Amino acid sequence: MLDELIHLPIVKSLHWSDETATQVFAKKLATQGLLGSAFIELHGDLGAGKTTFVRHLLRALGVEGRIKSPTYAVVEPYELADFNAWHFDFYRFLDPREAMDAGFRDIFSSLGLKLVEWPEKAAGALPTADLVIDIEALADESRQVSLKAQTRTGLALLRGSAP
Numbered sequence: 001m002l003d004e005l006i007h008l009p010i011v012k013s014l015h016w017s018d019e020t021a022t023q024v025f026a027k028k029l030a031t032q033g034l035l036g037s038a039f040i041e042l043h044g045d046l047g048a049g050k051t052t053f054v055r056h057l058l059r060a061l062g063v064e065g066r067i068k069s070p071t072y073a074v075v076e077p078y079e080l081a082d083f084n085a086w087h088f089d090f091y092r093f094l095d096p097r098e099a100m101d102a103g104f105r106d107i108f109s110s111l112g113l114k115l116v117e118w119p120e121k122a123a124g125a126l127p128t129a130d131l132v133i134d135i136e137a138l139a140d141e142s143r144q145v146s147l148k149a150q151t152r153t154g155l156a157l158l159r160g161s162a163p
Helices: 019-030 033-037 050-060 097-101 152-161
Strands: 010-016 039-043 075-079 084-089 113-117 131-137 143-149
Touching: 010 019, 010 152, 019 050, 019 143, 019 152, 033 113, 033 152, 039 050, 050 084, 050 113, 050 131, 131 152, 143 152
Parallel strands: 039 113, 039 131, 084 113
Antiparallel strands: 010 143, 075 084, 131 143
16 A cells, blocks of 8 residues: 555755745745645744745745734734635744644644644644744755655645755
């Protein structure tokens, strides 16, 4: 069976030399059909480029107007042509239960794209992410990026979006 052949997680490394490379990756990821039902975790230090990546991805998906960081609002919802998307930022959470106390369980169990910055602040309260993106800012302003597929959806996204 296919499941026996796939040993998850599968990891791929990328190097984004500049913001244009981030945008190119986001545009390619936006073309993946399964994206509309994916949960993507974004890891990285402050200033690593998590929100920048999300902005490029949402633009590529057709979001117009201002794309705000959800640092204070915690979540920003987006109605897209084919599906809904939610951009979460759990940076200010002090306890993982805050994610569920805020009523996000329904969002995570529904169809739609879920993009989560600082998911470790809600550890144990979130389902397994399909794709984990870890962004590290380097001294030369470029980014070292690790992509980790944790589900079959994540594997399809990884295969379809990475060079």
